[in-house]
Amino acid sequence: MSCGHSILSLRYRIAKKFPEQKLQDNNHDLFSPIFLIIIFFDLHLPPNRKLMASKFKIHFIRPVRNFFVYHFIRSILYIGPLMPRRLLLVWHGFLGRSVFTLSSRLRNSIVSNLSLAYGSKKNREENIETGKNLLELLAKTLTDYALFWRMKKREEFLRYFDLEGEEYLKEAYSKGKGVICLVPHTVGWEFSAIMPPVLGYTTFAVSSKIRNPALNRLMIELRESRGMRNITRKRCFDLLVEGLKNKGECLILMIDQDSMAMRGEFLTFFGQRAYTPIGSSRLALETDAPILPMFTVRGKDNKYLFKILPEIPFSNTGDMERDIMVNTQRHNDAIEDIVRQYPEQWLWLHNRWATTPESLNEYLVNKRKEKEQAQQVSSHKQ
Numbered sequence: 041m042s043c044g045h046s047i048l049s050l051r052y053r054i055a056k057k058f059p060e061q062k063l064q065d066n067n068h069d070l071f072s073p074i075f076l077i078i079i080f081f082d083l084h085l086p087p088n089r090k091l092m093a094s095k096f097k098i099h100f101i102r103p104v105r106n107f108f109v110y111h112f113i114r115s116i117l118y119i120g121p122l123m124p125r126r127l128l129l130v131w132h133g134f135l136g137r138s139v140f141t142l143s144s145r146l147r148n149s150i151v152s153n154l155s156l157a158y159g160s161k162k163n164r165e166e167n168i169e170t171g172k173n174l175l176e177l178l179a180k181t182l183t184d185y186a187l188f189w190r191m192k193k194r195e196e197f198l199r200y201f202d203l204e205g206e207e208y209l210k211e212a213y214s215k216g217k218g219v220i221c222l223v224p225h226t227v228g229w230e231f232s233a234i235m236p237p238v239l240g241y242t243t244f245a246v247s248s249k250i251r252n253p254a255l256n257r258l259m260i261e262l263r264e265s266r267g268m269r270n271i272t273r274k275r276c277f278d279l280l281v282e283g284l285k286n287k288g289e290c291l292i293l294m295i296d297q298d299s300m301a302m303r304g305e306f307l308t309f310f311g312q313r314a315y316t317p318i319g320s321s322r323l324a325l326e327t328d329a330p331i332l333p334m335f336t337v338r339g340k341d342n343k344y345l346f347k348i349l350p351e352i353p354f355s356n357t358g359d360m361e362r363d364i365m366v367n368t369q370r371h372n373d374a375i376e377d378i379v380r381q382y383p384e385q386w387l388w389l390h391n392r393w394a395t396t397p398e399s400l401n402e403y404l405v406n407k408r409k410e411k412e413q414a415q416q417v418s419s420h421k422q
Contacts, residue, residue, distance in 0.1 A: 110254040113186075120186050128187070129180045129342060136179030137172045147171060150388045157310035157388075173384040174227070177338050181227040184344075192266055197238050201231075202339075205348035206239065208332055209290075212351055213241055218284030218329040220320055222352070224296045224375045225387045228336030228344055235336070235346045236290045237267035244269035244283050245292035246276055268292070273302075277322070285327040293320050295368075296375050298394045300403045307369045309376060315395035321367040324354055333374045337385045349374070 120128065140147055147168075154167040162170075184200070191197055212219045219241075223232045237243040245268055249256055260270045269289075271279055283289045295317045296309075302317040309316065324331055334348040352374055355366050379386040 106252040106254060109252055110258065113255065113258065116186050117189050120183070121190070125184075125187060126342070128183055132179040132183045133176040136175035136177075139179075140172045140175045146175075146389060149391065150174065153388045153391060153393075154383075156312060156393060159311075170384050171388065174386075174388060177385055178227045178387070180342075181231075181338055181344075185230055189262055192238070194238055194240065197235070200342075201235075201336075201344045201346050203239075203346055205334075205350075208350050209236065209239075209241065209334070209348045212330040212332055213288070213290065215330065216288040218288050218327055219290045220284070220323060220329050220331040221290050221292050222320060222331055222333045222371055222374065223292055223294050224333070224335050224378055225294060225390065226335050226337055226378070226382060226385045227387070228338060228346075228385075229294065229387075231336040231344060232334055232346065233292045234263060234266040234268055235334075236292070241290045242287070243267065243290040243292060244271060246271045246273050246280060248273050277319075280319075280323055281326050284323060284329045291323070291329075293323075295320055295371060296392065297390055298392050300395050300400055305365055305368060306397065307365070307372050309372050309392060310379075312393050314372070314393050315400065316368055316372055318364050318368050320371050321364045324367065325356065325360065325363060330354075331371065333371075333378065335378050335382075337382045 140150070150171040151164065151167045154162065154170055155164070158167070188197075188200070209219065209221075221232075221236060221243075223229060226232070233245055245263065247259075247270060249272055263270050269283075271283075280291060284291055298315055299317065300315070302319065303322075304315045304317045306313045307316045308314070320331060323329065330351040331354065332348055332351050334346070336344055336346045338344055352367075352370055355363055355370075357363055
């Protein structure tokens with residue numbers, strides 16, 4: 041293999057393994073540390089050594105790392121409640137603001153996304169202050185999530201949560217068609233996911249697997265301990281329809297993050313084209329379940345507000361393609377209204393506008409090739 045061909049191949053592998061690395065055709069990315077390391081090992085390690093290095097990572101480095109991460113988080117769950125909550129919140133809030141200041145990559149990502157969303161309406165200084173406040177609030181909220189892990193009952197949560205709009209959920213739930221709970225990624229998104237079952241509504245949620253198996257089990261345990269049934273994302277549509285249509289349950293659904301792995305459409309979010317999952321509209325068309333936005337935000341008094349909004353009007357004209365586009369845009373608009381109301385509490389560190397029509401097309405082409413190769417391998421084995 042020529043060096044030029046090897047580099048092109050490696051660039052593709054890096055883009056796939058590190059999607060956050062925006063590799064461009066210039067000299068800077070060719071000499072980035074990650075790229076140089078992979079070039080070195082690819083060109084200088086013989087195949088058997090590369091295989092050994094890969095096995096070493098899979099069978100030793102990754103399990104050891106997963107072990108320490110899992111037990112570190114477990115230790116926080118047990119040790120945290122022994123310490124004064126107010127002191128922990130002040131300290132972790134300070135750490136959150138410090139991370140924003142020290143991490144140029146994270147800072148630039150947040151400021152860039154804010155600039156894209158607000159344009160000239162907010163200057164750089166305002167975006168920087170929003171970013172600092174976001175990481176402070178996020179750190180405090182994650183701290184509370186760890187401190188509150190033993191809480192299961194409604195009355196326990198209502199000591200720290202104000203509740204608004206439960207009448208909308210109660211009315212929608214009583215129809216028996218299930219309820220699609222549209223939850224945005226505010227700093228309290230995990231609280232938003234567990235609040236319906238805590239309030240007494242049978243609830244299930246769809247989520248992606250965490251790569252750390254032990255940590256994945258822990259997160260599922262924490263959710264299920266509050267009464268929320270968890271379903272993995274892969275090929276789950278029929279299970280979601282069953283939970284809504286046949287069981288009349290609440291479904292926690294989040295559509296405000298970019299993912300090419302889900303079926304979506306390019307719709308408008310903060311005036312920009314954003315690849316948006318269409319699952320909420322497909323499910324509503326299939327089950328006639330009402331869709332209610334709900335979210336958790338942090339207040340200045342170290343309490344939270346869990347707010348449920350009225351049902352989003354749904355259009356069903358019989359033209360499925362049009363209905364999916366129109367309704368999913370309404371869902372985007374509802375989430376945007378929440379974010380505009382609480383701009384310091386939405387996860388701007390996630391690049392909501394990462395997917396482009398070109399990158400999506402490339403992803404789908406590669407997926408088709410991988411599927412064809414897998415089928416060929418399977419046919420040869422037979």
